[in-house]
Amino acid sequence: MWELIGIWLAALLTLCIFSFLYRDNPFYRFAEHLFVGVSVGYGIVLTVHQGLIPFAWNPLRDAFTQQQWIGLVKIIPICIGALFFARLFPAHGWLIRYPIAILIGVGSGLAIPNVMRADIFEQVLGTLTPFAQIHAGELDPFQIFGAILMLLGVISTLTYFFFSVEHRGVVGGVSKIGIVFLMIGFGSAFGNTVMGRVSLLIQRVDFLLADWLHLI
Amino acid sequence: MRRQVPLILCFAFGIVMALTEFSPHRFSQWLNKEVIDWTLVIGPFALVLAIATLIQTHWTRIRRRSEYWQYSFLVFIGMIVMVVIGIPLGQRHPVFVWLFRYVQVPMDATMFSLLAFFIASAAYRAFRARTLEATLLLAAALIVMIGNAPVGDLIWNTIIPFGDNLPSAARQWILDNPNLSARRGIILGISLGVISQSIRIILGIERSYLGGVEGD
Numbered sequence: 001m002w003e004l005i006g007i008w009l010a011a012l013l014t015l016c017i018f019s020f021l022y023r024d025n026p027f028y029r030f031a032e033h034l035f036v037g038v039s040v041g042y043g044i045v046l047t048v049h050q051g052l053i054p055f056a057w058n059p060l061r062d063a064f065t066q067q068q069w070i071g072l073v074k075i076i077p078i079c080i081g082a083l084f085f086a087r088l089f090p091a092h093g094w095l096i097r098y099p100i101a102i103l104i105g106v107g108s109g110l111a112i113p114n115v116m117r118a119d120i121f122e123q124v125l126g127t128l129t130p131f132a133q134i135h136a137g138e139l140d141p142f143q144i145f146g147a148i149l150m151l152l153g154v155i156s157t158l159t160y161f162f163f164s165v166e167h168r169g170v171v172g173g174v175s176k177i178g179i180v181f182l183m184i185g186f187g188s189a190f191g192n193t194v195m196g197r198v199s200l201l202i203q204r205v206d207f208l209l210a211d212w213l214h215l216i
Numbered sequence: 217m218r219r220q221v222p223l224i225l226c227f228a229f230g231i232v233m234a235l236t237e238f239s240p241h242r243f244s245q246w247l248n249k250e251v252i253d254w255t256l257v258i259g260p261f262a263l264v265l266a267i268a269t270l271i272q273t274h275w276t277r278i279r280r281r282s283e284y285w286q287y288s289f290l291v292f293i294g295m296i297v298m299v300v301i302g303i304p305l306g307q308r309h310p311v312f313v314w315l316f317r318y319v320q321v322p323m324d325a326t327m328f329s330l331l332a333f334f335i336a337s338a339a340y341r342a343f344r345a346r347t348l349e350a351t352l353l354l355a356a357a358l359i360v361m362i363g364n365a366p367v368g369d370l371i372w373n374t375i376i377p378f379g380d381n382l383p384s385a386a387r388q389w390i391l392d393n394p395n396l397s398a399r400r401g402i403i404l405g406i407s408l409g410v411i412s413q414s415i416r417i418i419l420g421i422e423r424s425y426l427g428g429v430e431g432d
Contacts, residue, residue, distance in 0.1 A: 006318030017326040033287040035323040037294020045302030047260045056257045077254040081261030094218045101222035108414035109233025119407035123400045153397025161405045183349045185398030187356025195364040197332035
């Protein structure tokens with residue numbers, strides 16, 4: 001019963017949103033505003049159940065019910081977080097800088113080692129590892145061509161974004177090769193994005209025709 | 217007090233997080249995890265502020281009877297229903313799951329599927345193979361799109377007597393070689409930027425996140 005009501009509701013909301021393809025209309029505006037409210041509500045529930053309850057409420061509760069006094073330390077981040085509300089009082093608005101500074105400091109501190117590890121060392125490793133395999137005779141000519149192309153693409157793309165020297169002569173030529181790789185990369189990203197959206201469209205049409213109308 | 221303390225906090229938390237990431241010592245690992253837990257408590261308070269702003273915006277629309285003000289009630293209804301059900305009953309309660317499955321997911325998927333039409337329309341108007349770069353972008357996008365759809369291989373295998381499943385193989389080769397090399401170049405550039413910006417933030421050279429004016 002509830003599943004049937006759910007399918008009808010989902011189908012009507014789907015049609016309301018698709019009605020925007022004709023033009024802006026009350027049905028679309030209805031679904032659009034409902035979507036904003038429901039999404040914000042869902043975000044609040046997730047934040048409470050996956051953030052505040054396990055990391056703030058539970059340690060405090062355990063501190064008082066099971067005498068795990070270490071949990072009381074969670075009062076500090078709660079007080080720091082509450083400083084966000086200083087924004088609502090213009091005279092004390094500057095206090096909001098404290099939680100922002102802590103969040104930005106933690107984010108920056110975490111970014112340095114993690115970005116270095118995942119986005120620099122691993123990417124360089126991935127680019128150069130095939131050359132060790134070439135040396136060991138493990139790759140066929142087509143894979144060797146791919147490895148050389150990869151190195152050329154990475155160096156030329158980086159050269160394109162290197163603005164400390166004028167892009168003339170050898171640097172200009174290499175940066176032009178970089179543009180070629182970038183265009184292929186952007187084209188691939190575009191193609192993948194389009195196909196991702198088309199997959200969603202197919203899924204919605206499949207829902208309407210199969211689950212709702214039972215036509216297929 | 218208003219600017220120095222946040223700068224000191226940012227420096228201290230940034231240095232602690234960067235150093236504890238490298239140290240395998242038990243205390244260091246505990247401190248790292250504890251500070252990350254703190255951010256999970258502090259962060260949601262920023263969400264509360266964002267929600268307060270959303271409520272204020274829509275409440276003002278209703279009070280002033282702005283255009284389409286009636287729809288603002290839907291934002292409140294959607295948000296309140298999700299919160300009233302989700303917070304006390306939990307995110308795994310059947311009613312909350314039902315709302316997620318039959319209200320939020322269909323609208324979310326349909327909203328994104330609408331983009332298929334707009335991307336196609338924009339591409340039709342903007343894509344012109346006038347230069348080599350534009351041609352490469354167009355060709356890469358077309359190959360990736362055709363290779364992504366099973367019908368691409370089917371048409372190729374039916375019409376062309378050689379090169380079984382060539383569209384999907386060509387798509388995979390483009391994604392694994394020229395596309396990946398361009399992405400690696402971009403990722404390396406972004407990573408170096410992130411690291412230098414993080415160092416600037418931790419050392420207090422970059423202070424724009426504090427907002428306001430000097431001496432405030």
